[in-house]
Amino acid sequence: MKLLIQNGHVIDPDTGKDGIYDVLVAEGRILRVDRHIDEEADRTVNAEGLYVMPGIIDLHVHLRDPGLEYKETLQTGALAAAKGGVTTMCAMPNTKPVTDSPEMIRSQRERARKECAVHVSFVGAVTKGQEGKELTDIAAMKKEGMLCISEDGKSVMDAGLYREAMKIAARENVLVLAHCEDKNMVAGGVMNACKKAEELGLPGITNGVEDVIAARDILLAKETGARLHLCHCSTKDSVELVRLAKEAGLPVSAEVCPHHFTLTSEDIPCDDANYKMNPPLREREDVDALIDGLKKGIIDVISTDHAPHGEEEKSRGFANSPFGIVGLETSVGVTMTELVHTGILTPMEMADRMSFRPAKLLGIDKGSLAEGKCADVVLIDPDKEWTVRREELVSKGKNTPFDGRKLRGAVVMTIVDGEIVYTDMEEK
Numbered sequence: 001m002k003l004l005i006q007n008g009h010v011i012d013p014d015t016g017k018d019g020i021y022d023v024l025v026a027e028g029r030i031l032r033v034d035r036h037i038d039e040e041a042d043r044t045v046n047a048e049g050l051y052v053m054p055g056i057i058d059l060h061v062h063l064r065d066p067g068l069e070y071k072e073t074l075q076t077g078a079l080a081a082a083k084g085g086v087t088t089m090c091a092m093p094n095t096k097p098v099t100d101s102p103e104m105i106r107s108q109r110e111r112a113r114k115e116c117a118v119h120v121s122f123v124g125a126v127t128k129g130q131e132g133k134e135l136t137d138i139a140a141m142k143k144e145g146m147l148c149i150s151e152d153g154k155s156v157m158d159a160g161l162y163r164e165a166m167k168i169a170a171r172e173n174v175l176v177l178a179h180c181e182d183k184n185m186v187a188g189g190v191m192n193a194c195k196k197a198e199e200l201g202l203p204g205i206t207n208g209v210e211d212v213i214a215a216r217d218i219l220l221a222k223e224t225g226a227r228l229h230l231c232h233c234s235t236k237d238s239v240e241l242v243r244l245a246k247e248a249g250l251p252v253s254a255e256v257c258p259h260h261f262t263l264t265s266e267d268i269p270c271d272d273a274n275y276k277m278n279p280p281l282r283e284r285e286d287v288d289a290l291i292d293g294l295k296k297g298i299i300d301v302i303s304t305d306h307a308p309h310g311e312e313e314k315s316r317g318f319a320n321s322p323f324g325i326v327g328l329e330t331s332v333g334v335t336m337t338e339l340v341h342t343g344i345l346t347p348m349e350m351a352d353r354m355s356f357r358p359a360k361l362l363g364i365d366k367g368s369l370a371e372g373k374c375a376d377v378v379l380i381d382p383d384k385e386w387t388v389r390r391e392e393l394v395s396k397g398k399n400t401p402f403d404g405r406k407l408r409g410a411v412v413m414t415i416v417d418g419e420i421v422y423t424d425m426e427e428k
């Protein structure tokens with residue numbers, strides 16, 4: 001299919017284009033980007049007033065398939081991604097069974113090619129069954145196309161074992177996605193340790209639970225040379241640790257999720273587990289540091305940590321529900337509302353943190369609208385106002401703290417390999 005996107009505001013961190021252009025897509029590639037393209041196409045899209053950006057690359061999602069399909073499947077997760085403007089996502093290995101072998105990486109990739117409307121990169125576990133005892137075969141999983149390893153959901157508490165994994169990751173040039181949480185310091189905590197937790201009578205999780213492991217993992221990256229990416233940073237000290245690591249020239253990067261830069265523990269209205277996630281919502285000074293880190297580029301990436309759960313299991317309050325909230329369908333809207341319309345990030349910086357830099361970290365030839373590149377594109381209406389409605393989410397997970405929230409900025413079309421996989425524009 002030949003697709004002509006006319007008069008859009010092209011925002012492309014790779015080429016630096018930031019202005020009105022036509023984009024011609026054919027055979028899955030960006031054929032031309034020019035001021036005016038006069039060419040017959042199978043479909044012409046009027047993108048006047050819309051941002052045209054490289055498709056969002058989400059380094060952190062949970063698809064729950066295999067084994068927990070009542071929460072999400074490859075297919076429903078990919079539909080949610082497409083609706084959220086996400087054209088490539090990294091699926092964490094905490095499925096049932098855990099994605100911990102070359103066979104599983106291969107079969108998951110084969111399934112995703114058939115069942116998913118967007119690209120999926122499967123993350124391999126660090127230890128078999130995520131049990132923290134025996135390393136997976138990282139080199140063999142890499143041969144099957146795996147780009148990252150992670151023990152997400154927990155940390156590998158045995159630093160000696162993690163160091164071995166990082167040595168192999170360094171050798172294999174595999175990115176290590178680190179969930180930072182000292183299991184022994186959690187002590188039954190279910191939300192941030194603060195006044196709000198006292199009010200609700202709930203046990204707290206201190207910032208140190210995250211910071212101690214973030215510091216450890218940075219030191220292990222220094223010792224092994226592994227490329228380390230800190231998942232879902234939520235504390236001010238984690239931002240400072242990343243700043244110091246970068247200053248020292250270490251191969252360390254970091255991500256922040258929309259909920260962590262938008263909400264504080266004070267926004268938790270009652271004992272409602274739609275506000276329960278790991279790490280938890282922190283306090284104002286943490287949120288300010290995360291935003292500042294994003295602005296300065298200390299934090300490289302915005303990712304969602306899309307973590308769908310069932311209705312019933314999330315209805316049990318903070319003490320008895322699983323950690324995690326969905327994010328794929330709200331991340332562009334929340335980021336536009338909280339960071340772009342407030343002048344904290346330029347649209348170009350948003351495209352950088354949500355597409356260009358994640359692509360660089362994965363080492364994939366995406367996140368760009370340069371001629372010849374793969375045609376993964378998102379069209380965003382920057383001024384479209386909409387309200388998040390949990391029942392309108394296409395993800396199986398309805399567990400969002402943003403239900404009822406008014407947002408400004410919406411994904412109106414998502415293109416993967418030159419094909420429209422989502423649109424709410426009239427042309428379709």
Ligand SMILES: NC(=O)N[C@@H](CC(=O)O)C(=O)O
Pocket residue numbers: 062094152153154179276277278279305307308322323324325
């Ligand atoms: N973030 C969460 O609260 N939950 C994630 C696990 C994780 O990302 O650590 C999940 O798998 O549900």
Ligand SMILES: [Zn+2]
Pocket residue numbers: 152153154179180231232278279
């Ligand atoms: Zn995690």
Ligand SMILES: [Zn+2]
Pocket residue numbers: 060061062092152153305307
């Ligand atoms: Zn996660």
